Amino acid sequence: MRRLLPFIIFTIYCIPYVYLSMQKDFEDGSKANYIIMAxxxxxxxxxxxxxxxxxxLILGNIVSFSTSYFYNALRLPGPKWEKYFSPFTSVEQIVLISLAALVLQMIVYTLARKRAKRYIRKAMISK
Structure with missing residues (x-):
């Protein structure tokens, strides 16, 4: 189980969240996938x-960004797709959203690490 959970986390990270969110936004005008992604x-x-x-965390973000970039390139963005995300291109949008998500993740990751350290200290003191 100790090695299984990091693998599961990595596997879930590999989903191209940014591309899927952009595609749903383009098709339906729905921003809900951005919230789900976050x-x-x-x-x-x-x-x-x-x-x-x-x-x-690191490898999953790299793979997620790469697959989002790859699927965007496969889509052969047409003028409607590119115009929808103006003033940025779809590639710039992928980069910006990925960076914003990464900053948010690093903040949450740091808070979780502090909480885990505090929990371990309390467990050591109570022994």
Missing amino acids: MVTVVLSYLSGLIRADSS
């Missing part, structure tokens, strides 16, 4: 901080 990545980063799954 909530899922915040929970994953919190879990990563608690169990010290640093590599899952």
Whole structure:
């Protein structure tokens, strides 16, 4: 179980959240997927901080960004797609959203690490 949880976290991180959110936004005008993306990545980063799954967090974000970029390139963005995300291009949008999500994740990860350290200290003192 000790190695399974970081693997599960990594696997969930590999979903191209940014691309899926942009696609849903383009198709339906719905911003709900951005919120879902933020909530899922915040929970994953919190879990990563608690169990010290640093590599899952880092590699998962790299794979998620790469697959979002790849799917955007496969889509062969047309003029409607590019115009929808103006003043940015779809690639710039992927980069900006990924960076914003990463900053949010790092904040939550740091808070989770502090909480885990505090919990370990209390457990050591009570022994």
